Amino acid sequence: MSRSPSPPPGPSQRQLRVGELIRRTLSEILAQGDLHDPELEGVSITVGEVRASPDLRKATAYVLPLGGGNREAILAALRRNKPEIRHQIARSMALKSVPDLRFEIDETFDRLDAARRMFADERIRRDLEAPPEDAPE
Template sequence: MSRNRTHDGGGPSQRQLRVGELIRRALSEVLARGDVHDPDLNRMSITVGEVRTSPDLKIATAYVLPLGGRGQEDVLKLLARNKAELRRQVASRLALKFAPELRFQLDETFDRLDDTRRMFEQDAVRRDIEE
């Protein structure tokens, strides 16, 4: 049995999901309030779509996207540059035994939704669905 799966092999545990959501909310609040001492980061509006945690809760991967989708690489660099302070800020808002290491990746959910929408608009796909 894999350590990062629930007993039925169906994905992250309830604990991972709960802690991930708590971290997402705290991180979103820190970024929205501009609590980080980096004016470049504070100038950006960043959406935190999801946070996934490792099974031991020591690593949290935040899926982020700048508002409007522009400056994605800049956002990742700024977040990486400030990850120690972000980790402290998030930890101060949560009552966790360990402050997780924060990692950042671009949230590609919206791109996948657009691709799926375009696929469903194709004539051949619509014919198959309607039959």
């Protein structure tokens, strides 16, 4: 009985490398303000991560406007300007083809804030500081 090989546990080095190259290039494009969209003018956008699919045909960019406000409008503007963004990425990078870009809000910072609030809670701190019940006295 032959088994099919199990999928790798995470992204390949190639996926990571392409994702990081796109992230840097996208960050530069957004910082330079080369996109002529009123929704994007004067807005600082953080590109936290870009994840490339295994076949490198799709890439999801996780973005967050500075301060976290106006998220949906920024997301809509990025999606509207996707062809221009892909064109600028293609000019800046030496890839055979630029992946189809998808934009999502980066929820990482929200999760970090929630974890900080949880650990700041008095009941949680008390439980963390208490010795284990099965520890010898």
